[in-house]
Amino acid sequence: MYRLEEIKRAAQGMWSLIAGLNITGKYFLQPNVTIHYPRQEVDNLATFRGHIELIPEDGDPLTPRCISCGTCAKACPSGCITVTKQKAPAPTPEEVEQGIKPKAPKDPETFRLDFTLCSLCGQCVMSCPADAIKFSQNINIAGYSRQDFYFDLVARLRSRLPKHINKAE
Amino acid sequence: MIDPQLLRILIALVGILGFVALNALALVYAERKIAGHVQRRPGPYEVGPHGILQPLADALKLMGKQLTTPRDADPVIFWLAPILCFMPVALCILPIPFGPNLIALDLNLGMVLILAFAGLGVLSICLAGWGSNNKWGLLGAARAVAQNVAYEIPLLLAVLSVAFMTGSLNLATITEGQGTWPWQWNVLLNPLGFIIYFICALAETNRAPFDLPEAESELTAGFHTEYSGMGFGLFFMAEYANMIVACSVATVLFLGGWNGPFAPGWWWFLLKMYALIFLIIQIRWTYPRVRFDQLLNLCWRWLVPLALLNLVYVTIIVKL
Numbered sequence A: 001m002y003r004l005e006e007i008k009r010a011a012q013g014m015w016s017l018i019a020g021l022n023i024t025g026k027y028f029l030q031p032n033v034t035i036h037y038p039r040q041e042v043d044n045l046a047t048f049r050g051h052i053e054l055i056p057e058d059g060d061p062l063t064p065r066c067i068s069c070g071t072c073a074k075a076c077p078s079g080c081i082t083v084t085k086q087k088a089p090a091p092t093p094e095e096v097e098q099g100i101k102p103k104a105p106k107d108p109e110t111f112r113l114d115f116t117l118c119s120l121c122g123q124c125v126m127s128c129p130a131d132a133i134k135f136s137q138n139i140n141i142a143g144y145s146r147q148d149f150y151f152d153l154v155a156r157l158r159s160r161l162p163k164h165i166n167k168a169e
Numbered sequence B: 001m002i003d004p005q006l007l008r009i010l011i012a013l014v015g016i017l018g019f020v021a022l023n024a025l026a027l028v029y030a031e032r033k034i035a036g037h038v039q040r041r042p043g044p045y046e047v048g049p050h051g052i053l054q055p056l057a058d059a060l061k062l063m064g065k066q067l068t069t070p071r072d073a074d075p076v077i078f079w080l081a082p083i084l085c086f087m088p089v090a091l092c093i094l095p096i097p098f099g100p101n102l103i104a105l106d107l108n109l110g111m112v113l114i115l116a117f118a119g120l121g122v123l124s125i126c127l128a129g130w131g132s133n134n135k136w137g138l139l140g141a142a143r144a145v146a147q148n149v150a151y152e153i154p155l156l157l158a159v160l161s162v163a164f165m166t167g168s169l170n171l172a173t174i175t176e177g178q179g180t181w182p183w184q185w186n187v188l189l190n191p192l193g194f195i196i197y198f199i200c201a202l203a204e205t206n207r208a209p210f211d212l213p214e215a216e217s218e219l220t221a222g223f224h225t226e227y228s229g230m231g232f233g234l235f236f237m238a239e240y241a242n243m244i245v246a247c248s249v250a251t252v253l254f255l256g257g258w259n260g261p262f263a264p265g266w267w268w269f270l271l272k273m274y275a276l277i278f279l280i281i282q283i284r285w286t287y288p289r290v291r292f293d294q295l296l297n298l299c300w301r302w303l304v305p306l307a308l309l310n311l312v313y314v315t316i317i318v319k320l
Helices: A002-029 A071-075 A093-098 A123-127 A153-159 B004-038 B054-064 B075-093 B110-131 B135-166 B171-177 B191-204 B229-254 B266-284 B292-319
Strands: A052-054 A081-084 A110-114 A133-135 A150-152
Touching: A002 B004, A002 B266, A052 A153, A071 A081, A071 A123, A110 A153, A123 A133, A150 A153, B004 B054, B004 B075, B004 B229, B004 B266, B054 B229, B075 B110, B075 B229, B110 B135, B110 B171, B110 B229, B135 B171, B135 B191, B135 B229, B135 B292, B171 B229, B191 B229, B191 B266, B191 B292, B229 B266
Parallel strands: none
Antiparallel strands: A052 A133, A081 A110, A110 A150
């Protein structure tokens, strides 16, 4: 009985071997699912989480939507964001006469990101009250030194780098 | 005057070495392409159109690399092994009839010559593992010896079953004994013998799923761990050359050699041989590697008894 059982198992094993060859044979004839990377890109880049970048105002592509509140810097578990506010401009003579103090612009002077520390958790994006931060889609980020990954996002926005530029900054 | 027979063998040897080297290049490319497409990726693609020059680049890289001998290794044995691994393969191709007149050495005992020199392969693997003074190498060599000694027996029994049917060990006679059409070939008269031969040939050539002597995941590279450059290259070429020999012999013994419907000739032989090689490559990228006890169980508990039963079956066929 035991022998018969073993022979049956061996026959099933042989059948599974043929089934395996059938599967790889079918896969062999089907088209590739990979892409030729440097020449082609995947089509779901919108879901990619690159380093964060600032979203500009609706009408003004050079001014960030950011209100320099610093919530993102507080929310960041890695402490990699530093926001500095702009100082108020020196009052004009008329303002001095009228006793009005000029208001500082809302948007930040610098928005520094130390990408070497960032873990891409997205706390800053979620906590931002002005919806001013998003993940970039810079998939080809690379650099020669650590300093290449210290970004000033305001300057980055001003320079208006086109998307998917190979250089880090 | 030069002996014409000697001249014939010299020309044949040069031709065979060229054939083997070209085949190694083509088969490396085929193997990587097939592996790629089985896994639904393109395989080598960058060097030349569709990566066709990749094996050439690999060969140049291997030739350019420094040959290093490990400290405490036996230099004579260490460097003898790859040469000893590659040389017998050329001899194994001598008695194979590729076409009606395309045979280098028409021997009465051609099959025995192939089996004898194929047995040298395991010696070279043993020397390579022993000479490199490396624990992985030694383990690979021990596995190779246990495996090849075990699988030699069902292999011989499967070959013997064909010899019973034809009454000859001359490969040309065996080919002529089979007819033009597929149902006249030995594979249908003796299917069990073919399956046993094919499994044993996989084990003898150390191909997956029986590639335990080099088992990357366990032994880094097994017996050729310490070899660099062309030392490794020769083992590599020998592996592919052994595949050619094993598939050629299978073609002659079971698939009717150069016989075929519509214009028999060497093209039928090559077609069948490369079909078998394709199957071997596909098997490598389909099955996981067997464990060592599974390997020996399969041989001693299944293949040897089945091969003996097959001999009885074949003798009955011959008698009828």
